[in-house]
Amino acid sequence: MKDSVISKFSARELDAELFTPFTISSGSHRSLENVLFTLGTAGGEKGCGEAAIATHITGETRARTVKSLLRAGELLTGRDAADYLGAMCLLEEELDGNRAALAAAQMALLDLAARLQGVSLWKLYGGVTARLKTDITVVIGGAAAAYDFTLKMRRRGFRIFKVKTGSDMDEDFRRLEAVGKAAPGCAVYLDANCAYGAREAERFIRELARRGIRPEVLEQPVPKDDIEGLAYLSRRLPMPVCADESAYSLDDVFNLIRKRTVTAVNIKLTKLGFLRAREVWALARASGIKLMMGEMLESELASAAAAGFAGGLGGMDFIDLDTPFFIKDSGMRGASFLSKNGVYFLDRVKAGIGVAPGARK
Ligand SMILES: [Mg+2]
Structure with a gap:
């Protein structure tokens, strides 16, 4: 054999x-x-x-x-x-x-x-961008917890904060103000995970602007089937509107782009697999819309694979591969090319993804 x-x-x-x-x-x-x-x-x-x-x-x-x-x-x-x-x-x-x-x-x-x-998976995919720096997610919760977390992560070297919103609007305002106070001058991304209606999302963004908060991207503000809502917000808001839950297949992305519904798409290997993820990447690049590389809750293994894919192909506008920082010990070994402040040094990976499970505990 x-x-x-x-x-x-x-x-x-x-x-x-x-x-x-x-x-x-x-x-x-x-x-x-x-x-x-x-x-x-x-x-x-x-x-x-x-x-x-x-x-x-x-x-x-x-x-x-x-x-x-x-x-x-x-x-x-x-x-x-x-x-x-x-x-x-x-x-x-x-x-x-x-x-x-x-x-x-x-x-x-x-x-x-x-x-x-x-060779590394990064090289296999083209080896275009050697370093990717991820954002860090501020999850839904109280403003005080968001402040402490943001301060800790800013001191560690994170400069982009992806804030989850959409549970309670007043609490969201307080959380976003806390993030701004703990990390002045840092970039903010928003992800509502389908929580708003289109007009409600518009009001939310206008009210944030009144408070001096201008997110760089707004991800999935409305339910996944509310294509009209996405299109409305893409026309009305100054920042890219990014489809995540609405972009679960190649067909979804093709239709979103053809109808000019969104100005950005979140690619996740878990939604698409590697072959279709690459086709989505090519389609988005050819159409001039922005790209986010994202993930579900994943250990260093799947996160490094997503980073290798994204860095290999290049041209990603937003990197959201931060979930290893939420996990105490996944048992994975070899991820030293991911720094404590969220940089994937992909040219340091010798072979494959570069991460593998250690001895079983
Ligand atoms: Mg999302």
């Missing part, structure tokens, strides 16, 4: 505690509850992928994702990892109904293929 033929696989739960619950307007993560997928070749090389489970956003469950990944493992066993593109296409057909599993299986294949070639 050739050394690069896939001969084994495993799917297991990946659990970790968080420093603070990751709360957004549509729900909350109290811990990391993802799935780790591993492929191994006859020659002893390994590739790993991570499925991010965000049931309150995607409806996908961990039990179903484990099942899908076991099926993916069976489909991939006996295939040559050198033909990773063919295998990724097969997975896209087979796992389309469970995108978290699709992303994890494709991630493991790419990690494996890059390691077999002795």
